[in-house]
Amino acid sequence: MKVALFVPCYVDQFYPQVAIASLQLLEKLGVRAHFPKQQTCCGQPMANSGCEQDAKPVYHNFVDAFQDYDYVVGPAGSCVYHVRKHFDIIEQTPAVQHVRTNTLELFDFIINVLGITEIPGSFPHKVGLHLSCHGQRGLHQANESEMTPVRDGQLRRLLSGLQGLELTELTRNDECCGFGGTFCVSEAGISARMGQDRVQDHVRNGTQVLTGGDMSCLMHLEGIVRRQKLPVRVLHAAEILNGVIIG
Amino acid sequence: MSSREKILAAVTANQPAEVPLPTVPFFEGDASVEKFTALVQAIGGRVVEVAALAHLEEVVRQLFPADYRMASPLLSSTNVSVDAQTPLAVLADVELAVLQGEFGVAENGAIWLPEENMLHRALPMITQHLALVLSQQQLVATMHQAYARLATVGGYGTFLAGPSKTADIEQSLVIGAHGARSLTVLLVP
Amino acid sequence: MSHSERSDIFLLDAERTTWHDETLWFVREKRDKAVYATPEFQKLRQLASDIKDHTLSRLDFYLQQFEENARRNGVHVHWAADATEHNAIVLGLLRQHGATRVVKSKSMLTEECHLNPHLLANGIEVIDTDLGERIIQLREEAPSHVVLPAIHLKKEDVGDTFHKYLGTEKGNNDPQQLTETARQHLREKFLAGQVAISGVNFAVAETGTVVVCTNEGNADLGVNLAQVHIACMGMEKLIPRLSDLSVFTRILTRSATGQPITTYTSHFTRPAEGKELHIVIVDNGRTQQLGRPDFRASLKCIRCGACMNTCPVYRRSGGHSYDFTIPGPIGAILSPNIDMRKHASLPFASTLCGSCTDVCPVKIDIHTQLYKWRQVLGEAGKLPASKKWSMRLLSRVLAKPGMYSAGGKVARQALRLLPHGLTHGQGYNPWAIARELPEPPQQSFREWYAQQPQNDKA
Incomplete structure (x- = not known):
């Protein structure tokens, strides 16, 4: 099985530790992933801004970079969702179709391809899980409150399996954090307010460590946590899970 | 070309290729008196069980003040007579209307009230208080069974569910907006 | 003004924003x-x-079937290509009946x-009879929600309005008492209404029936007391069969307010004896939207407002921030069809979280x-020039791995070396208004x- 690690541009530049944790976690789970250095970005920033046509060369670069792999795995639900859903505007060659179908979010890959549903380890903290909308509603990685009162999902299960970890029960389980890509600057006021409300929900309900599967939401929430100097640590779930496994 | 022709031509030109019309399954459910009663109460109404049709007059007298100006085709003790030609000034003073409901829907507490049972189309809304007489035998589970029972909706008819209400001020529920301030269901055997 | 500029005004009152969101x-x-x-x-x-x-x-078929059945029922059917024609038809009917006042129940179409x-x-004196609509009519405001038109107001605002226009005691903010005042005030108007206008929730093609759903009973009271009932409907209100109502009456209010059904679900098929029922079928851009394959599904909307209630942006920006009759997510996909330039910012007033869907x-x-509207707006040149060019530049960089690597390195270096005050300047870095940049x-x-060393360099 040839697996490529897809490291979204902002993770590459600002959160290398998240990519390192993803790489190491996969390795501990028996998968040696490669990082094709031709990769840059999925093109979502341009496309969400209404410049999908301008993003086409970026889409082609993405496909070129990853077409020789069986799976493309990334620690960011939103970017993965973009590749799977919105790469429909370029010619659907076998390579494009292959890349779209086999680009998976990290935990989706771990659970559904590797078949690993429990990771042994201990993390004795009060952990708040932030669900990325694109991971949850787009990739169906978690139940949606629009459909059912049952709170369940891939990351919730993986994290719940850790010893000593207590999950925060949020007042609003799956409200959007307000990042939204370029929304965070074009609608900066609303974006900030949404982020502040999301962080408040965690603080009110006792979150010590705020985590999730999508670093873009977490980048935004971390920016608010640091600005408000709140006693909350923000970690990508790959960092937690990689950290608990004795390598 | 008239607007009608213009609009229809544009629709024909722009509508997509035909997709099929689904068959609506007959979703079944609980059609019990208990369920219906619980729903009527939940939407702000009350249900009073009447032991026999013969007691109707007596029950109404117990439930409502005797001096209410009352219109009803079902009771002999009415003191306001209403028909389709009744002047608005008379209608406006009605305090209680007692009308026959055709059947009730257990999933939402609604009762089908056709024009024929209303005396005047505005009576069920303009009366201060409304009582609907309903047979326990005439309950269906869901709106699917309800519409299946209606061969026709007549000239005018309404599914009436509870008293008039509004929550337009800060989402605070207030009973008695423009229609009847209270709804009593008189459940007869 | 763009949506974000109008939102910033709403956000100034943080407490009210919290209240609006929570409500x-x-x-x-x-x-x-x-x-x-x-x-x-x-x-x-x-x-x-x-x-x-x-x-x-099959809209062409159902429109004609509906018209034919309605006419057979003694109903007058009118067709309006646009808002101007719709308004002219209604005014013409009022003039024809010598009416100087009209009572109106809620209709987003009007x-x-x-x-x-x-x-x-x-x-013509126009009296809106839905409580929320009456409140905003007195205040000369537009509705901020399709189901809860006055949801942007607090009870103190309504108390002040009623004190000013209906003579309630100053400081009386009790919803129960304010509603009672409106009930008394509007009863007189109902009884004096010569013509009543209602909206339409559903129009049944096979019977020629229009269905109107209210909780207050204002539509039924108005039209059943008046001599003439004018029902105004967008042409997308059609459904084929009476039995289809079983589906729609079960989902409409559950989605809108959580009620199992509205208090009144009223079926108007024939006018009362000696009275008139008119139905005005309106296009006003709908056939154009029908011709846009990516956007025609917006015509399925039944105006329940659920997408507004769930939208994290709408809840914090208020309905007026959309500056369109239908606010919220559904308004943001309907409005560019009407005026692409004016409403160009609305499709961007979303994080694309998908809860609306x-x-x-x-x-x-x-x-x-x-x-998809964002793409249409981009192609049509309706984006701010700065956005268009920065995105084009970004694409150039991201399509070339070498340029991307080098650029990233420079940017990170700059972020590290420049003083915090410069990188977080709020005048030019909107990110920094409420957030720190990543370290x-x-x-x-x-x-x-x-x-x-262990990694291959492939």
């Missing part, structure tokens, strides 16, 4: 409870969606057509349409990876 979230929670308690709800959504898809695919100002300008009872792919690391991941 509408409460409605969303009521919706959830009702939905969870209806086991077949997801099947009903699919059925509703399929029925509407079918109807749109709001869309700006009927009230047209009638007022022609000497998932609550929509007729399964409109709202967030996908928001994304730039020494190395990017790709730099780290290249240094790992």
